[in-house]
Amino acid sequence: MTVYLFIILGVFAILSALMVVFTKNPIHSILYLVLTFFAIAGEYVLLNAQFLAIVNIIVYAGAIMVLFLFVVMLLNLNKETEPHKSILRQLIAVIAAGILLIVLVGSLKGADTMTIKPFAQNTGYIENLGQVLFKDFLLPFEVSAILFLAAMVGAVMLGKKDIK
Amino acid sequence: MLGDLKTIPLDWYILLSSILFCIGVMGVLFRRNAIIIFMSIELMLNAVNLLLVAFSAYHNDAKGQVFVFFTMAVAAAEIAVGLAILVVVYRNTKSTDIDVLNRLKG
Structure with missing residues (x-):
């Protein structure tokens, strides 16, 4: 199922x-x-x-x-x-992406299939994630708040009508 | 239903996210509209997120999922600034065609 x-x-x-x-x-x-x-x-x-x-x-x-x-x-x-690329460049794009896919999938071929541990039911639950986020990753969490502040200031500054 | 999750091999998740990532790469190369290129970048980020969640679930380690959380935060910040830049570019060139922006060629 x-x-x-x-x-x-x-x-x-x-x-x-x-x-x-x-x-x-x-x-x-x-x-x-x-x-x-x-x-x-x-x-x-x-x-x-x-x-x-x-x-x-x-x-x-x-x-x-x-x-x-x-x-x-x-x-x-x-x-x-809507601007368009020429057919040749579109074809090149498709071929390049296809070759990248072949490389990625080809690298999988030699890999061992992973042995899986017995699945615990609560890995992705919010209480579990919260424990990890606020204990092990507290500093990155705070730094991402600064990142948001910087992004907000940047977006507002760029959006202003007269940047002089 | 959750009990027979182990019946899906991890390789399938790797395959799915590789395909999604390559579609994103193709979108970046295929289109000239800068907004569609941004969306393709989002698609690539989501493919990597899916891979991180899959590995995290299969290894039974919540750190991978916390990492996805941070990726989403960075993606949101990136999109806010990127779209603001796009609006400024549109104001100056009256189009979102990236081939118009070739003045850095020197």
Whole structure:
């Protein structure tokens, strides 16, 4: 049952990721990317990482994609204004990505299949993650707050009308 | 349902995230619209996140999932600044085509 769910979600994620690249309209690309993120969140649930699945939906599909949608609508981009690469360069892009995939998958071939420990049910639970986050990773957590502050100041400064 | 998670080999997760990563690379090379390129970068970040979560779950170690949490934070900050830069670029060149931005060629 889980295997079928994995395959369905994986195929769904791959197809919608391909549609992100190949659709002409930027708004449709964004909506397909939201679908991809939902599929990836489903994979997180299959891995018993419920907290990250919810955070993935809230942060990526909720916040970041809405930001993208706002920018696309603000700049009034649509199918007509979409720039195109020449067929040759598109072909080169596909071939380059395909070769990279072959290299990545080929490097997998010699690897041993991992022996799996008995699965504890609570690795991805929020209480467990909170223990690790606020004990072992407290300093990075605080530093990421400074990062957010810097990003916020930077975005506001760039967005100002008259930078002199 | 959670009990038979072990029936999915770890290789499948590596394969899935490799494919998603390569689709992201293809998107960066394929499109000229800078917003789509940003989205492809997000796709690559998500592929790596999926791999980290898979390894974390299979090793039964929560640190990998905390790392994904930090990746999401960095991605959010990056997108906020990146889209602000894009809006400024659009204001100056009236397009989001990255091939217009070739003045650094010298």
